Amino acid sequence: MENKPLSVLITGATGSIGQALALQYAALGNHLVLQGRNQDALTQIQQQCEAQGATVTVVPFDLQEWQAWYEWLLAFCQEQPAFDLVIANAGVNINHGPDNAGETWPDIQRLLAVNVQAVFATVQAVLPAMRARGKGQIALLSSLAAYRGLPVTPSYSASKAAIKVYGEGLRDWLAPQGVQVNVIMPGYVSSPMCDDMPGPKPFLWAAPKAAAHIRKRLAANAPRISFPFPLNFGTWGLSVIHPSVSAWILRRLHYEG
Numbered sequence: 467m468e469n470k471p472l473s474v475l476i477t478g479a480t481g482s483i484g485q486a487l488a489l490q491y492a493a494l495g496n497h498l499v500l501q502g503r504n505q506d507a508l509t510q511i512q513q514q515c516e517a518q519g520a521t522v523t524v525v526p527f528d529l530q531e532w533q534a535w536y537e538w539l540l541a542f543c544q545e546q547p548a549f550d551l552v553i554a555n556a557g558v559n560i561n562h563g564p565d566n567a568g569e570t571w572p573d574i575q576r577l578l579a580v581n582v583q584a585v586f587a588t589v590q591a592v593l594p595a596m597r598a599r600g601k602g603q604i605a606l607l608s609s610l611a612a613y614r615g616l617p618v619t620p621s622y623s624a625s626k627a628a629i630k631v632y633g634e635g636l637r638d639w640l641a642p643q644g645v646q647v648n649v650i651m652p653g654y655v656s657s658p659m660c661d662d663m664p665g666p667k668p669f670l671w672a673a674p675k676a677a678a679h680i681r682k683r684l685a686a687n688a689p690r691i692s693f694p695f696p697l698n699f700g701t702w703g704l705s706v707i708h709p710s711v712s713a714w715i716l717r718r719l720h721y722e723g
């Protein structure tokens with residue numbers, strides 16, 4: 467898929483991982499559709515991608531309006547050839563706050579809208595054209611936080627677990643139809659979202675390193691792109707041991723919230 471010009475949609479292209487991914491796919495002949503909210507950041511990443519030879523369409527959109535996003539994207543997909551690659555990357559994180567007051571209901575609603583409903587809306591909008599063509603690839607940004615609910619970020623863990631199992635189910639359903647689906651589960655990647663998160667951040671990667679790894683593994687159609695290795699193994703381990711034992715380990719590691 468990587469040897470010919472690609473059309474690529476990246477949501478959250480104004481964030482750290484999204485920008486790094488956009489630059490990974492910004493090559494001569496490629497057409498990038500980049501979504502974000504921050505217009506200045508969108509213009510900046512557009513110029514950088516165009517300087518690398520890509521043509522770029524920017525789409526300022528607040529994904530909390532996921533119904534409007536679905537309608538816009540469905541119509542867009544009906545007017546042009548199906549995307550080769552769609553990366554549903556936009557996301558938000560929330561936590562209990564510095565005084566441990568707990569997550570607020572408005573924050574939880576915002577998180578579910580962006581991390582879950584907008585991702586499902588994106589898939590539903592791009593899928594008909596991909597299935598009709600019998601070809602395409604959809605990558606969903608989950609997180610290592612999806613393996614086991616973290617006391618510091620329960621809603622975020624839940625939203626990323628939803629994306630993980632959604633992607634796994636979609637992958638097996640769509641593979642015979644020529645559509646590849648990949649679940650991406652990063653550990654800590656330097657970004658504004660990561661900076662805002664409480665708790666320790668071991669094995670932190672820079673966004674360009676994460677994006678290069680993601681692109682390589684997407685080209686290989688890896689079902690689960692989880693990294694970095696030690697944290698991946700550790701968080702997976704937490705999901706398979708007894709919950710009381712994983713709770714004890716999380717307390718010892720200062721993830722108690």
Ligand SMILES: NC(=O)c1ccc[n+]([C@@H]2O[C@H](COP(=O)([O-])OP(=O)(O)OC[C@H]3O[C@@H](n4cnc5c(N)ncnc54)[C@H](OP(=O)(O)O)[C@@H]3O)[C@@H](O)[C@H]2O)c1
Nearest residue numbers: 478480481482483503504528529556557609654655657659
């Ligand atoms: N960084 C990590 O350690 C880490 C680890 C695991 C998974 N992830 C996942 O990786 C993805 C990218 O995260 P990141 O680290 O690059 O975070 P980031 O730098 O904070 O970027 C978040 C992106 O999501 C967009 N976004 C947020 N709310 C939005 C809304 N209401 N409407 C439209 N766009 C919205 C932001 O757009 P604007 O800035 O334009 O508002 C931005 O482009 C997320 O899904 C995250 O959960 C990150």
